[in-house]
Amino acid sequence: MDRVRRGRVATSLIFLLFGAALGVWTARIPAVKEGLGLSDGRLSVALLAFAAGCIAGMVLVGRLTDRFGSSRVLIPAALLEGVLLIPPGLSDGLVTLSVALFVFGTVHGTLNIAMNANAAEVERERGRPIMSSFHAIYSIGGFLGAILGSVFAHAGVSVAVTLISVGLTAVMLAAAASAWVLRSSPPPGDEREPVGTELVGTEPGGGGPGGTRRDSAGRGSARPGGRRMLLVFYGIVVVCTLVGEGAAADWSAVHLRDERGTSEGAAAYGYAAFAIMMTLGRFVGDRAAGRFGPVAVIRASGLLAAAGLGAGLVLAHPVAVIAGWGLFGLGLSCVAPQFFTAAAGVDPRRAGQALSTVVSIGYLGFLLGPIAIGAVATVVGLTTALWIPVVLAIFVAASARSIRPSRAA
Incomplete structure (x- = not known):
């Protein structure tokens, strides 16, 4: 298997764990609400903290991804996605839950950008559209996470055990993916064309001398x-x-x-x-x-x-x-x-x-x-x-x- 195919498999695993982590958390929100005795309004504060963390991660990570390469951000973020899925299940009140969800949201948002940037690199190396397939795998991960959370809930398993189990599984998936993640990223001045762009010269579709990117x-x-x-x-x-x-x-x-x-x-x-x-x-x-x-x-x-x-x-x-x-x-x-x-x-x-x-x-x-x-x-x-x-x-x-x-x- 060549490096691009291995990279596609690795990035697919990251999309899978990304969806599964969110899916299992979503499935256990009602149990968290009941266990902590939160009203709808107080629960919305904690969920808003998660959303704020996601936005913070997405806004701040772009420059890091471009400076160090998507893979150097992707793997640590994927490992932390699994680790930080666990604290919300161990929270004992609104404050600790909100803090845990904000931190988890920040890593979740960071991973969102890093994995899409890496997927774009794999797609560029592959030379044909494959981005939608990554997002299909994310959808499957979300479905599997929700089903798994529902199974744990019906079996009477606590939220903490649920999130620990899925979180550690996500860590193992991230570790497995790290060996195959595509580490090539276009350096400054690289002349390779990305999918969806071309050099425009004097002939249709051509890139003759003097063509403009x-x-x-x-x-x-x-x-x-x-x-x-x-x-x-x-x-x-x-x-x-x-x-x-x-x-x-x-x-x-x-x-x-x-x-x-x-x-x-x-x-x-x-x-x-x-x-x-x-x-x-x-x-x-x-x-x-x-x-x-x-x-x-x-x-x-x-x-x-x-x-x-x-x-x-x-x-x-x-x-x-x-x-x-x-x-x-x-x-x-x-x-x-x-x-x-x-x-x-x-x-x-x-x-x-x-x-x-x-x-x-x-x-x-x-x-x-x-x-x-x-x-x-x-x-x-x-x-x-x-x-x-x-x-x-x-x-x-x-x-x-x-x-x-x-x-x-």
Whole structure:
């Protein structure tokens, strides 16, 4: 097995443990709440501490990744992900829980950037789109973590034992991955082209003498201000995507139960359909991007997401709504990975900072989107409020040209 294939396996393991750690923690939140006697409001303070830690890690780690290389940040962060998953399960009150979650969140956010930067390096070395497959493995990790947490809960295993078991397993996965992680990163001045960029010379697709390096939106990468604005725009598109993911996670079951009259068990099928179709979509997204190009994939993805959820809201039947959430997940599945690849390709020498910008901006959509939908729902009703992610999906489709590879006339 060559070094790039080994690197892909290692980075996949990191994505798997990243998803599993978050999944198992999420599954045990109700037990933590009950065990510490926290009200909804006090629990939200602790969860906000985790979110603040994630943002801090994502914002601060970009320069470290670019200066030392993604692998030198990736492995320590992955090891700490497993270690720091444990303290929240040992907390004895709101203060200690909040501190533990903030520290865990900081490492979680750091690992988020480092693993995506390393995935972009593997993709660049591989020479074809593979970013979506990494995110599919993250989705599987989240599913496995949630299932494992649920199994432990039903077996009466304490939160502490659950998190210790999964945390130590994550440490072992990180240690195993460390031997194969791809350690090559483009040094300053490296002339290799990232996926989604090309040299533009006097011939279409060519890079003759005097050609100008273009980023994936066709803008000259020598303009720092232009690069920064492009990355902010990519972040805004990811915000639109993660508003949809947050809406599915927080509101799909509520909508099915309260607005469509399903049972609590049936209400869970909406998010299940969304998550399953998102995972499947990510497994086929790389092949679709390689065959049709990222512009066509993003455009079709946004339109499919909008049409799927929109049809479910209009038709109103519970089965249609569940199918709509499934199509919505399929449509959104490949959008963020494509924009992460595009961000890393704007300037490969500063891929960490680029991803830090895009991911940290995008994460706000996951945090604030469901809150905004809930606020709007109090005024106009939840069904009407859920048209917000439909409209944002249309915007995603319209943004597809922003990552079109430029060709000279």
